[in-house]
């Protein structure tokens with residue numbers, strides 16, 4: 202904590218242009234200059250229900266005339282086909298369908314209310330994605346509440362708001378060209394619940410940190426970065442380089458947090474035994490989905506730690522099958538593969554464990570933490586808030602050598 206106290210002496214709040222190394226020039230902002238995030242709410246749907254308490258403005262890309270549309274206040278189905286869109290008994294021309302609510306929360310899609318506007322984007326002849334274009338401040342109001350425990354401290358909520366804002370803007374600025382959305386609405390990006398999930402504490406955390414993001418780099422050349430966070434580091438985190446193959450970066454390097462987050466129920470987990478035939482089935486299904494060699498793996502016989510990071514946390518595992526074929530997987534690949542198609546079966550909370558290879562099963566022992574362990578640890582953040590640290594201290598400690606920047 203000495204380093205943290207030292208940092209607290211320097212109130213690092215710079216005003217620099219927000220930028221990142223793979224800039225997407227197509228990023229949009231709302232009228233107040235707040236950047237938009239495009240959240241994919243629903244993928245490849247044949248039908249969704251929509252209701253509106255006030256008439257929204259509707260347009261399609263084939264006929265770009267915005268018009269108010271009297272929706273019923275009870276849900277009607279929206280479908281898409283060769284003739285265009287059908288909304289209840291109405292027919293609209295084809296192309297992308299945009300619904301702009303008259304007021305935040307006045308349009309309900311599949312029972313959920315979101316701020317911002319909705320885009321219905323055809324992906325096949327009769328299926329479409331539903332995307333929510335929302336300014337990042339409004340978006341965060343339900344990300345922070347969904348990502349944090351209800352009773353946690355206001356300062357850890359604010360730290361989460363800063364990390365999640367940085368993450369979302371990084372994703373929005375690096376979306377692959379041609380993709381019409383930036384983030385998933387679940388753990389693959391950040392959990393987003395819409396208006397119904399917002400709380401007073403999450404709204405306050407967002408508003409009191411408005412526009413503040415994390416950046417890294419030499420003075421004057423700071424760039425935002427992908428501010429990963431996860432539930433519980435288990436004492437030792439891992440780098441984004443080891444976990445995801447990202448370029449090495451100091452704010453996202455491995456950190457030793459000792460027992461700071463030991464209040465987490467997942468700080469220690471296991472032992473957990475999973476039968477080898479079950480593990481084989483799961484890993485093959487992961488290999489199938491990823492089109493990797495593991496899809497043809499014979500019966501798994503052992504999992505061994507292949508590499509640890511400088512702090513001792515395992516970051517790579519060697520899987521061996523009954524034919525002697527070996528597969529080298531990063532820790533996160535190992536965890537994801539083992540948790541694939543798990544149904545109601547046991548799953549690994551993290552990739553921080555060691556194994557005991559029994560005859561018919563593999564035992565996962567000395568498990569620590571929950572999630573990938575890169576970047577800010579939410580349970581560590583809460584522990585620091587309980588010790589009196591402020592949000593800016595928590596995030597600067599969580600992402601070493603980062604700075605706080607006001608982006609807008």
Ligand SMILES: [Zn+2]
Nearest residue numbers: 434462578581
């Ligand atoms: Zn931790």
